[in-house]
Amino acid sequence: MTARLRLVDPSGAISDADLVEASYRRPERFGELYDRYIGEIHAYLGRRLGQEAADDLAAEVFLTAFRKRTTFDRERGEVRPWLYGIAANLIAVHRRTETRKLAALRRSAAAPAGTDHGHEERVVSRVDAANEQARLAAELQALSDGDRDVLLLSALGELSHGEVAEALGIPYGTVGSRLSRVRRKLRAALGGVNPLLGGSDG
Template identity: 60%
Template sequence: MTAPPEVSDPPVAADDAAVIKESVREPERFAVLYDRYVEEIYRYLAARLGPEAADDLAAETFLTAFRKRHTFDPARGGVRPWLYGIATNLVAQHRRGLSRMLAAFRRAPSLETFVAGPEERVPTRVDAAGARGPLAAALAALPSGDRDVLLLVAVAGLSYEEVAASLGIPYGTVGSRLHRARKKVRAALGEVNPVIGDSNG
């Protein structure tokens, strides 16, 4: 009996930076990055602006990245935080005030976010009937830089290094903005830490 022909394993996915470099010569290669990151970029944008705006801005994020792919510098960070940086800039350009973002939070039944200190690395579920309104108001009151850092950590799940690369700010600035934002959010929620139910942390 003849043995079946050997099936070779699929090639290991090229790293993101290599895909970017290849896409300058072969534009169709950029589709790899789209397939790899479009869902998480969409989720981040939907949390900030709602699903309708997220559809358009997710596409715009990748269109902008495609147009600027020749300017990507791997020495400044990875492709993923670069994409989040583009998405965050598009949010700032798109938003007239905070109405869309706040409407998205109000429609959501709950919000997974980090409002605890760095020692409490667990997502906090903020109840829609309880803290959602004050949370939305607290987010609206934050300076835009602090809000961007908080939401990149809470919604996108980026590390401090990735947030720094996304926003073009120093690593230490990420920590100070996040600390300040968390403190203000906790104050808006009556100094109650939703993770542990008291004002510690």
């Protein structure tokens, strides 16, 4: 009875850690984690790389997680930061795709009103003016890979500082210092606009 209770969190749902463990014996149980997180992982990849790349890479995130599930540390609790970490590693392999998307956004800012910018608009949904979009895209493109990952995991993935640290395997303090530095830089470049300030500090 104790073991059964351990499988359930206060909301009545089976915990991530217990689903991972259950999938050792019954691999199909991993599909419950897929259902739980595919939407947000796919959306995050789409905002960074575009819809077509997201369609391919979202499945790869979960395939990689499934193959590595025995290495998941159940003390982490949720698999969410772990999945975002896998996504970040896959994005690193597709940096050129992201760079092309940012370059396209810079060009699209000069397009006539009513042009459908697709996912590029969502990446900068907090910045309204077309010229600010172009400037933001340029600044994002100029960031180091590590700084961009920290910023976009926080802003687009809405991960907390602790989750970003876990996803990228860096110290908690590094997340805070990088975010502070990058946000100051972006605010200065955009004339005081506070772009991409999603995520919590918890």
